[in-house]
Amino acid sequence: MTAAVTYEHIKTCKQTGARLGIVHTPHGSFETPAFMPVGTQATVKTMSPEELKAMNAGIILSNTYHLWLRPGNDIIKEAGGLHKFMNWDRPILTDSGGFQVFSLSEFRNIKEEGVHFRNHMNGDKLFLSPEKAMQIQNDLGSDIMMAFDECPPFPATHEYMKSSVERTSRWAERCLEAHERKADQGLFGIIQGGEFEDLRKQSARDLVSLDFPGYAIGGLSVGEPKDVMNRALEFTTPLMPADKPRYLMGVGSPDSLIDGAIRGIDMFDCVLPTRIARNGTLMTSTGRLNIKNAAFKRDFGPIDDKCDCYTCKNYSRAYVHHLIRADETFGIRLTSYHNLQFLLNLMGQVRQAIREDRLGDFREEFFEAYGFNKP
Ligand SMILES: COC(=O)c1ccc(CCNc2nc3cc4nc(N)[nH]c(=O)c4cc3[nH]2)cc1
Numbered sequence: 001m002t003a004a005v006t007y008e009h010i011k012t013c014k015q016t017g018a019r020l021g022i023v024h025t026p027h028g029s030f031e032t033p034a035f036m037p038v039g040t041q042a043t044v045k046t047m048s049p050e051e052l053k054a055m056n057a058g059i060i061l062s063n064t065y066h067l068w069l070r071p072g073n074d075i076i077k078e079a080g081g082l083h084k085f086m087n088w089d090r091p092i093l094t095d096s097g098g099f100q101v102f103s104l105s106e107f108r109n110i111k112e113e114g115v116h117f118r119n120h121m122n123g124d125k126l127f128l129s130p131e132k133a134m135q136i137q138n139d140l141g142s143d144i145m146m147a148f149d150e151c152p153p154f155p156a157t158h159e160y161m162k163s164s165v166e167r168t169s170r171w172a173e174r175c176l177e178a179h180e181r182k183a184d185q186g187l188f189g190i191i192q193g194g195e196f197e198d199l200r201k202q203s204a205r206d207l208v209s210l211d212f213p214g215y216a217i218g219g220l221s222v223g224e225p226k227d228v229m230n231r232a233l234e235f236t237t238p239l240m241p242a243d244k245p246r247y248l249m250g251v252g253s254p255d256s257l258i259d260g261a262i263r264g265i266d267m268f269d270c271v272l273p274t275r276i277a278r279n280g281t282l283m284t285s286t287g288r289l290n291i292k293n294a295a296f297k298r299d300f301g302p303i304d305d306k307c308d309c310y311t312c313k314n315y316s317r318a319y320v321h322h323l324i325r326a327d328e329t330f331g332i333r334l335t336s337y338h339n340l341q342f343l344l345n346l347m348g349q350v351r352q353a354i355r356e357d358r359l360g361d362f363r364e365e366f367f368e369a370y371g372f373n374k375p
Pocket residue numbers: 095096097098099100146147149150151190217218219220221222249250251270271272275276
């Protein structure tokens with residue numbers, strides 16, 4: 001049986017370890033390195049599918065935990081699956097719920113069979129297991145499903161991390177069995193181990209031996225310093241198969257996307273662009289700005305004169321300043337559109353820099369213009 005999700009390597013940048021590739025899925029292909037806009041509740045907040053296509057989003061992410069609780073995976077299955085339900089006919093990746101349980105709900109009790117916790121909306125007692133997480137994602141019909149894992153907090157002791165990694169590896173096996181390798185859905189394993197090189201090696205060895213079609217690096221972007229993340233990537237990505245996608249979960253900011261690509265990461269996701277857009281924070285080629293600042297009251301130029309997005313082509317800083325100050329929903333649409341386009345454009349520039357074997361130079365130029373301190 002042909003694998004549902006495959007990776008096509010195009011080239012590796014001669015100046016860095018970054019690679020250009022294509023991921024093929026039942027709902028189409030997307031170029032990598034790729035940023036996945038996050039649509040937690042079956043919508044990338046305030047954006048229509050047509051607008052996401054216009055900004056060249058190749059794949060979006062949604063969440064098992066949220067859709068299980070509301071509206072319910074049974075309803076989405078009856079609707080014909082998540083693609084039909086949300087009118088998105090390109091690839092969808094669903095996270096498995098592990099992280100959301102730990103980041104959202106009170107009182108959780110991790111056992112071998114799964115996690116007991118409370119519904120973060122009404123306090124009801126709930127239970128999520130590898131088998132349940134597989135069944136929900138099978139009902140949603142996502143192209144890429146994630147294994148059910150534990151994402152330990154940062155920092156964690158080596159002792160705690162070791163027992164967590166070993167349980168996550170046992171859970172990964174149960175996910176594979178429960179998934180029965182459904183033909184049209186690819187299941188990715190998630191490598192854990194925190195900042196510990198020996199545990200990352202152990203987790204990678206366990207999961208790579210299970211022959212998943214792709215692998216994620218979990219347990220990062222949980223409050224650790226950037227150099228801890230970068231070092232973890234440096235000793236983890238070489239352990240991952242070169243012929244399969246590498247997905248860094250929960251990342252991220254422009255500098256982390258570039259530094260992750262340089263270390264061989266192909267896929268990224270983060271709520272950052274749409275979440276900061278809601279309070280008026282915008283990413284521009286010369287750094288971040290908050291549009292609510294009084295300085296923009298009479299600024300009739302675009303958000304970013306180097307951006308070709310719908311917002312920058314049609315509206316001024318003064319107008320967006322007014323809308324956000326007036327708490328107008330259209331203002332949040334305009335800031336969300338720009339921030340998503342900014343990151344999707346950045347990934348296009350990263351892919352072009354790989355084609356030209358100059359991602360290291362591009363990093364210097366981008367960091368200089370954006371105001372990131374030098375490496
Ligand atoms: C304004 O910006 C924000 O609100 C904001 C919020 C959260 C993150 C960090 C998200 N980080 C993150 N997401 C993650 C999702 C994960 N899923 C699984 N299954 N396993 C993991 O090990 C895992 C780790 C993650 N780390 C970054 C930014």
